[in-house]
Amino acid sequence: MKLAIIQDIKNWLINYIEVNHEFYNYKFPPCPYAKTARINGTVDICVWQNENIKKFILEEVQSLKDNKKFNVKIMVFPAKMRWYFHIHHYIKKLNNQLVLQDYYAQIGRAIDTKSKFNEILKNNPYFIIIVNKLSDVMDGQHALSKTQYYLSWSPGHYNDVVVRRQNLFEKKI
Numbered sequence: 001m002k003l004a005i006i007q008d009i010k011n012w013l014i015n016y017i018e019v020n021h022e023f024y025n026y027k028f029p030p031c032p033y034a035k036t037a038r039i040n041g042t043v044d045i046c047v048w049q050n051e052n053i054k055k056f057i058l059e060e061v062q063s064l065k066d067n068k069k070f071n072v073k074i075m076v077f078p079a080k081m082r083w084y085f086h087i088h089h090y091i092k093k094l095n096n097q098l099v100l101q102d103y104y105a106q107i108g109r110a111i112d113t114k115s116k117f118n119e120i121l122k123n124n125p126y127f128i129i130i131v132n133k134l135s136d137v138m139d140g141q142h143a144l145s146k147t148q149y150y151l152s153w154s155p156g157h158y159n160d161v162v163v164r165r166q167n168l169f170e171k172k173i
Contacts, residue, residue: 002047004116005076008126009045012110013038028149033140037072044070048077054090057105057129061094064131065101073131078117079124082109091129099168104134106161138169 018035020026029035037043044067046060057075064073081087091105098105109125116122141162144150150158 001116002049005047005126006045008113008116009074009076009110009128010038012113013043016110016112024149024152028147032144032149033136042069042071043074044072045074045076048075053077053081053084053087057090057094061098061103061105061131065103071133071136075129075131076110077127077129078119079109079115079121079127080119081127087129095168096171098131099134099171102134103131104137104165104168105129105131106165134165134169137165141165 013034017030018038019029021028021030023030034043044064048056060073060075064070088107091107095105107127107129110128111125113125114123115126117126150162153161
């Protein structure tokens with residue numbers, strides 16, 4: 001099952017994250033830098049397997065920091081964890097520490113995937129936590145702000161992603 005989930009996420013990166021998307025009038029992919037990261041081998045995908053959630057997240061973040069080969073860590077969880085609000089709070093709190101070490105964690109769903117975890121929400125999108133090198137993300141954010149990339153974003157989405165990350169980054173410096 002673990003290998004199948006990793007393959008699902010690789011396929012999601014290639015077929016959803018790296019392609020020009022309807023949301024941007026087919027001008028931009030959801031993440032214009034994902035393809036380069038994947039091709040360069042700097043993306044690490046790991047699958048949660050019923051261990052303590054916080055411990056798993058901390059261990060995977062530490063492994064990202066220790067292994068200089070990767071700049072991106074994608075942690076994959078069952079779809080039901082989307083509604084575990086203690087995870088959302090935990091990631092928000094964790095980011096206060098991570099930004100000081102040049103990392104940033106973001107939660108989301110792997111849209112257009114169907115969870116293979118044995119759960120009631122099987123066939124719903126995986127819940128994911130993505131940890132990136134903050135300096136890489138901020139360089140990308142700065143470059144994208146000079147394009148039309150953010151024009152179609154709702155104010156709430158823009159605030160949740162761009163403004164929150166910018167505020168954390170500014171606290172760091």
